[in-house]
Amino acid sequence: MADKLDVLQGTLDLLILRTLQWGPQHGHGIGQAIRARSGDLLQVEHGSLYPALHRLRREGWIDSEWGVTENNQRAKFYRLTGAGKRQLVAEESKWKLIVKTMARVLRPQE
Amino acid sequence: MGVRMWKRIQWWWRRSQENQELDEEIQSHLEIDARERAQAGASPREAEAAAHRAFGNRTRIAEQIREVWSVRWMEELGRDLRYGARSLRRTPGFAFVSVLTLALGIGANTAIFSVVKNVLLEPLAYTEPGRIVAVQTLWTKTNHAGNVSGGDYADLVAKPSPFAAATRYSGGEMPVETAGQAEFVAAYGTDAGFADVFQLKPVAGRLVASDEFRTKATVAVVGEGFAVRHFGAAKKAVGQVLHWEGNALTIVGVLPAEFHFPLKAELWFPEPWEDTSRTAGNYRAVALLKPGVTAEEARAFLAAVGVRLQTAFPATHTGKSFTATPLKDLFLERSRMTLWLLMGAVGLVMLVACVNVANLLLARATARSREIALRAALGAGRSRLVGQLLVESVLLGLAGGAIGLALAFAGVTALLRLAPPNLPRLEQIRVDRVALLFNLAVSLGAAVLFGLWPALRAARVDLHDAVKQGGTRGALGGGRGEWIRGALVSAEVAIALVLTVGAGLLFRSFLALNAVDPGYQTECRLVLTASIPAKTEAQHLQAGATFERIFAALRELPGVSAAAGVMGLPSGPYGSDGSYAVEGMHVFRSDQFLTLPHAGFRLTSPGYFAAMGVPLIAGRDFDERDLYDAEPVVIVSATLARQVFRGQSPLGRRIKCGLERDVWMRVVGVVGDMRNDNPAQPPAPELYMSYRQHPYHANDLHIVVRAQSDVSEAARKTIAQIDPKIPVKVSTLEQFYSDAIALPRFRELLLIVFAGVAAALATVGVYGVMSYAAAQRQAEMGLRIALGATGGDVVAILVGSGAKLAAIGLGCGLAIALTAGRLIDSMLYGIRPQDPFAIGGAVLLLSAAALLAALIPALRASRVDPALALREE
Numbered sequence: 015m016a017d018k019l020d021v022l023q024g025t026l027d028l029l030i031l032r033t034l035q036w037g038p039q040h041g042h043g044i045g046q047a048i049r050a051r052s053g054d055l056l057q058v059e060h061g062s063l064y065p066a067l068h069r070l071r072r073e074g075w076i077d078s079e080w081g082v083t084e085n086n087q088r089a090k091f092y093r094l095t096g097a098g099k100r101q102l103v104a105e106e107s108k109w110k111l112i113v114k115t116m117a118r119v120l121r122p123q124e
Numbered sequence: 125m126g127v128r129m130w131k132r133i134q135w136w137w138r139r140s141q142e143n144q145e146l147d148e149e150i151q152s153h154l155e156i157d158a159r160e161r162a163q164a165g166a167s168p169r170e171a172e173a174a175a176h177r178a179f180g181n182r183t184r185i186a187e188q189i190r191e192v193w194s195v196r197w198m199e200e201l202g203r204d205l206r207y208g209a210r211s212l213r214r215t216p217g218f219a220f221v222s223v224l225t226l227a228l229g230i231g232a233n234t235a236i237f238s239v240v241k242n243v244l245l246e247p248l249a250y251t252e253p254g255r256i257v258a259v260q261t262l263w264t265k266t267n268h269a270g271n272v273s274g275g276d277y278a279d280l281v282a283k284p285s286p287f288a289a290a291t292r293y294s295g296g297e298m299p300v301e302t303a304g305q306a307e308f309v310a311a312y313g314t315d316a317g318f319a320d321v322f323q324l325k326p327v328a329g330r331l332v333a334s335d336e337f338r339t340k341a342t343v344a345v346v347g348e349g350f351a352v353r354h355f356g357a358a359k360k361a362v363g364q365v366l367h368w369e370g371n372a373l374t375i376v377g378v379l380p381a382e383f384h385f386p387l388k389a390e391l392w393f394p395e396p397w398e399d400t401s402r403t404a405g406n407y408r409a410v411a412l413l414k415p416g417v418t419a420e421e422a423r424a425f426l427a428a429v430g431v432r433l434q435t436a437f438p439a440t441h442t443g444k445s446f447t448a449t450p451l452k453d454l455f456l457e458r459s460r461m462t463l464w465l466l467m468g469a470v471g472l473v474m475l476v477a478c479v480n481v482a483n484l485l486l487a488r489a490t491a492r493s494r495e496i497a498l499r500a501a502l503g504a505g506r507s508r509l510v511g512q513l514l515v516e517s518v519l520l521g522l523a524g525g526a527i528g529l530a531l532a533f534a535g536v537t538a539l540l541r542l543a544p545p546n547l548p549r550l551e552q553i554r555v556d557r558v559a560l561l562f563n564l565a566v567s568l569g570a571a572v573l574f575g576l577w578p579a580l581r582a583a584r585v586d587l588h589d590a591v592k593q594g595g596t597r598g599a600l601g602g603g604r605g606e607w608i609r610g611a612l613v614s615a616e617v618a619i620a621l622v623l624t625v626g627a628g629l630l631f632r633s634f635l636a637l638n639a640v641d642p643g644y645q646t647e648c649r650l651v652l653t654a655s656i657p658a659k660t661e662a663q664h665l666q667a668g669a670t671f672e673r674i675f676a677a678l679r680e681l682p683g684v685s686a687a688a689g690v691m692g693l694p695s696g697p698y699g700s701d702g703s704y705a706v707e708g709m710h711v712f713r714s715d716q717f718l719t720l721p722h723a724g725f726r727l728t729s730p731g732y733f734a735a736m737g738v739p740l741i742a743g744r745d746f747d748e749r750d751l752y753d754a755e756p757v758v759i760v761s762a763t764l765a766r767q768v769f770r771g772q773s774p775l776g777r778r779i780k781c782g783l784e785r786d787v788w789m790r791v792v793g794v795v796g797d798m799r800n801d802n803p804a805q806p807p808a809p810e811l812y813m814s815y816r817q818h819p820y821h822a823n824d825l826h827i828v829v830r831a832q833s834d835v836s837e838a839a840r841k842t843i844a845q846i847d848p849k850i851p852v853k854v855s856t857l858e859q860f861y862s863d864a865i866a867l868p869r870f871r872e873l874l875l876i877v878f879a880g881v882a883a884a885l886a887t888v889g890v891y892g893v894m895s896y897a898a899a900q901r902q903a904e905m906g907l908r909i910a911l912g913a914t915g916g917d918v919v920a921i922l923v924g925s926g927a928k929l930a931a932i933g934l935g936c937g938l939a940i941a942l943t944a945g946r947l948i949d950s951m952l953y954g955i956r957p958q959d960p961f962a963i964g965g966a967v968l969l970l971s972a973a974a975l976l977a978a979l980i981p982a983l984r985a986s987r988v989d990p991a992l993a994l995r996e997e
Contacts, residue, residue: 041149042156060179061188064150068192072131087156090149 026058026066028109031094031102034076040089041067067092075101135193142193146186154179204515211516215488219520221892222484225885226524226571229477230563231531232881233470236874237563238532238556239539240466252412256321257419257448259290259409259426265443272409272446274399280429280446281317281411286422289320290411292397293386299655299824299851300391301367302354308653308853309350310388311368313395321412322385329362329377337394344373347390348381366391369657385410402440410451422448465948469626469878472619474563476882478570479619480889483612485517485575487896510576517575521568528567532560542873610929613893617933618940620886621970625941627879628962629952630872636954637865643798643807644694645737649857651693652827652839654850664819665752670847671825672748672816675729677842683832686735689825691815692726693857694800695864696826700725704781704811706768707788712780723764724800724808725781727815727822733759733795735828741765743775743793750814757814758789762797764809781811785818803865804953828857887973894926895981905985915986922985926978933974934967941966 033039033047044067045058070076075098081091094102135142154175161171179185212219259280260269272280272292281290295312316337318324324331327348336343344366351361358378365374373393384390386408399406413422430445489496496509532555654674656667671689678687692700703720705712710720730746733739741762750757758779765774778788797807815822829839836854843852898905905918945957955962 040152040156042153060153061181061185064185065188065192068189072135072192074131083156085156085159087152087159088148089152089156090145 025109026062027070028102028105029056029058030063030066030070030092031075031098031105034092034094034098035102038079038081038091038093040081040083040091042089043083044092070098073101074098132193139193143190146189150179150182150186201515204512205519207512208516208519212519217895218484218488218892219523221888222481222520222571223524223527225477225480225484225888226521226567227527227531228881228885229474230525230528230560230567231535232877233473233563234528234532234555234560235535235539236878237466237470237559238536240874252323253452254450255288255413255415256451257411257413257422258451258454259411259446259448262430262445262447263443264445269447269449272407273401273404274397274406275402276433276446277407277409278400279433280409280426286414286417286425287411288414289317290409291315291317291321292407292409293318293392294395294407295386295389298368298391299657301849301851302364307353307851308655309390310386311391311393312386312389313397314392315395315397317411318392321410322383323412324379324383326377327380328358329375331377332392332394337396340394340396342371342373343376344391344393345377345379346375346392347379347383350390351375351378352381402437411448419448419450465626465951466874466878469623469875469882472623473878473882473885474566476616476619476885476889477567479612479616480885480892481520481567481570482573483609483616483889484892484896485571486577486609486612487893487900489513513575514572517571518568520575521571524567524571525564528563529560539874542870609893609897613890613929614933614936616886616889617930617970617974618937620883621934621937621966622941622944623879623882624966624970625937625945625963626948627876628966629945629948629955629957629959630875632955632959632962633952634869634872637804637869640799640803640954642694642803642861643738643796644857646857646861648830648832649735650829650831650834650836650839651855651857651860652829652836652843653824653853653855654827654843655824656847656850658819658823661819664823665816667823668752668816668819670850671729671822671827674827674843674846675731677846678827678829678839681831681835681838681842683835684829685832686731686830687827688732688735689729689815689822689827690726690732691728691821691825692724692800693826693828693860694798695802695860700821701808702781704779707778707780709768721768721809723781724810726800726810726812727818728759728812729815729825732812732828735830736798737830738798739796741794741796742773743791745793746814751816752819754817756785756787756789756817757792759793759795759812760791761795761807761810761812763807764811765794767809779811789813789817803861883970883973886970887977890926890930890974891977891980894922894978895984897925898922898981898985902985902988906988909986909988918986919979919982922982923975923978926982927975930971930974930978934970937970938963938967 029048030044033044033051036047039047041060041064045060045063048056048058067076067078071078071092075095076092077095078090078092081089083089154172157175157178158168158171161174162168166174176182259272259277261272261276262269277292281287291314293312293314296310297308298311300307300309300311316332316334319331326345328351329345332341332343332345346361346366348358351358354366355361355364361375361378363375365372367373379392397407411422413419426446426448430441434441434444496513500509536555654671656670658664658667675687675689678684701722701724704723705720712720728746730748730750733745743759746757746759760774760779768774769777774791774794777791779791780786780788795812798810799805799807800810801808815825829835840852840854843850901922905913905922908918908921909915941963942958949957
């Protein structure tokens with residue numbers, strides 16, 4: 015399948031944290047946001063999303079709270095904690111390093 | 125890590141709510157998704173179905189999320205615990221017996237050991253008892269250790285030495301008087317090092333200052349007990365004045381109540397000794413070792429000093445060396461026998477308890493091998509199976525431990541109520557923590573060990589075979605497991621028999637001791653301990669005359685039928701003894717002393733034998749004519765008359781002995797035997813002398829008053845009227861007597877309780893194993909009944925196999941008891957360790973218990989419905 019990319023191992027956490035930077039969001043919303051921002055290229059499996067959300071909560075990077083959507087539906091909203099923000103910065107710089115390194119390694123040889 | 129664990133535990137704690145929220149979260153996701161799809165144009169039903177499809181396997185995702193939070197070992201433990209508790213509830217008999225066994229083992233052992241340790245081992249209530257040593261003279265020829273002389277002491281502790289501090293002391297019971305009252309107190313003179321050796325801190329006031337030792341200030345430090353008795357409180361004692369033998373001392377400080385050194389001491393005063401004698405061993409000495417120095421090093425140092433002194437003073441120091449012994453060891457020395465006996469009993473009871481638990485767990489594992497095999501076949505991992513069985517063992521161990529703990533506390537309380545009230549430091553007895561932990565650890569260890577072994581074996585079992593064979597012959601059901609269980613039962617019976625024989629012997633000895641005739645009557649006899657200070661010969665003679673007036677005045681009191689004095693009351697503190705010579709038979713010279721006969725020396729006033737109810741066999745009692753300047757006279761006991769005069773009359777013969785006067789004394793009377801030293805000892809030969817003819821030993825007397833009623837107050841007043849300065853202590857002859865046998869009596873009681881516990885545990889153990897064996901063979905018995913065997917046949921078969929095990933155990937136990945009996949010979953009174961009644965009684969008791977234990981399950985098995993039993997297979 016050329017039109018869909020699997021989320022790389024280890025990048026899901028970064029994507030979730032990054033998504034929550036814009037404000038609290040519920041699980042479905044997070045999945046939608048990631049898909050929309052990737053131009054429908056990244057498809058997050060619910061089977062990975064929810065365990066990941068709980069794992070982040072366990073690590074103390076995000077917090078959860080019941081709230082109401084624009085359509086007046088009850089949902090559990092996740093938001094970044096202070097520790098989560100610090101983690102996001104760390105993960106971002108790590109990711110940039112990976113991208114740069116990968117690019118250098120994959121650069122065509124002259 | 126910390127956050128993670130904490131959050132996990134929070135989640136686990138709120139798990140039911142969290143699980144519900146999880147469901148709600150997924151539900152809300154589905155609803156939001158469905159609504160979006162509906163808004164995009166799908167029909168509500170389509171939208172809902174699509175949302176479900178998109179979400180995937182809801183249960184699996186929820187499971188994955190729970191996995192994120194799971195505290196796996198905790199959950200498994202919880203499951204195992206629940207399962208274990210359920211499986212124990214299913215077999216309440218097994219659970220009950222195991223828990224009871226452990227509880228009895230832990231509780232009874234801890235309680236008894238706690239009391240024993242406190243009462244008999246006399247733990248030292250000093251800051252660092254391990255570092256304190258007694259410094260003693262060692263006579264190398266006889267290996268006898270004794271007091272040190274003033275001159276030697278100075279050399280022994282002269283720096284450099286291995287001692288951080290050292291002190292010498294001397295003293296004993298002295299009559300002490302305060303404003304309100306007089307009493308006999310253990311009082312000791314010490315030098316300045318005393319407070320440093322014991323690192324003392326006063327509870328009120330101060331210690332004696334070092335310059336007060338130099339000047340021999342008239343100050344004293346007293347024990348808290350003394351302070352409370354005399355002044356109401358420790359603080360009130362400071363500044364008060366006390367008197368003894370003409371000295372007036374001001375109390376400057378009070379030491380804590382639990383400090384008693386030397387034994388029972390309550391009064392300490394400074395004594396600036398300047399005695400440089402090398403030969404008079406007047407002092408006892410103790411020292412505090414420097415940190416890190418061992419007793420061996422101190423001994424080596426003292427031995428070196430000994431060698432130096434031998435060279436310097438060959439005339440007096442040949443064969444004389446010095447030694448250091450930790451105080452703890454000195455105390456242990458005294459009660460080593462009792463200690464070993466009780467430790468042995470503790471060990472045996474613990475062994476029985478462990479064997480019991482082992483047996484039960486082995487039997488249980490056998491019975492459950494099919495269940496285990498089934499679980500293994502269904503995919504339970506080996507570690508899970510072992511863990512499961514282990515959890516059950518620990519559960520049993522913990523339940524037993526908890527009940528045992530309660531038993532230990534209750535037991536200590538009960539034992540204290542039974543203990544004789546004059547035992548030292550009774551008020552300080554607590555459950556001994558070390559003993560409690562030790563017993564807990566041993567029982568838990570046994571439960572885990574014996575739970576683990578069958579668990580490991582069971583987990584390794586060939587599943588196919590075990591499932592196919594069914595419950596009766598699983599992992600351990602075959603010959604080997606049965607053999608082990610049988611051996612354990614026999615061992616248990618053997619141990620219980622040894623303990624029961626021991627208890628039986630002690631009980632018989634106890635009865636014999638209680639029935640013994642001491643030779644005197646103890647009922648209705650008041651004992652007044654009185655002391656008249658005297659230093660010169662004239663004062664001592666005067667003291668005798670004063671006592672005579674006191675006796676006369678006491679005899680006038682209403683209800684009093686006799687009053688007389690003695691130095692050397694039976695079981696009292698003032699006995700003396702030595703060699704004597706009969707004129708015409710022996711030569712009384714120092715080089716002949718070893719060949720001379722030996723006797724107890726006692727001084728009495730006229731009328732003493734009548735007051736004690738001792739018969740005069742021949743001759744006369746002392747009378748008012750037997751004074752210092754009259755012809756010295758002596759009365760001999762029947763045993764002495766028999767031993768030395770062999771049927772001839774001793775009357776008119778003359779005897780000389782090693783008491784202070786070197787004179788021949790004419791025998792004027794023969795009296796009945798008395799057990800003067802100890803009710804447990806056969807009467808010794810005795811020489812009774814007139815107290816007024818030996819005045820130097822006769823100013824501290826016990827006055828025996830025979831009266832129909834309690835005349836102690838009237839007696840006190842009578843003596844105070846004659847001289848208010850005479851301190852008087854009131855007691856009864858019964859009290860002296862029962863004090864003398866209180867300790868052996870208590871020791872026997874403890875051992876009897878021990879043996880009772882062991883016998884009960886062994887019976888429980890036999891019952892447990894027998895009932896399992898019967899249950900195991902239920903199918904076999906059912907078959908036998910179906911094939912025509914009667915209930916009686918079944919009972920005979922089952923009881924027979926139990927009886928065989930018991931008989932083997934009894935045989936082994938009997939052999940051990942007969943061999944080991946010699947070890948307690950010295951503690952027995954009036955019976956031999958091979959006493960047939962004690963041994964026969966123990967065998968009968970245990971046989972009956974074992975048969976009963978085998979009979980009950982056998983009877984149950986004989987009533988089984990054969991069809992039912994066979995179908996269960």
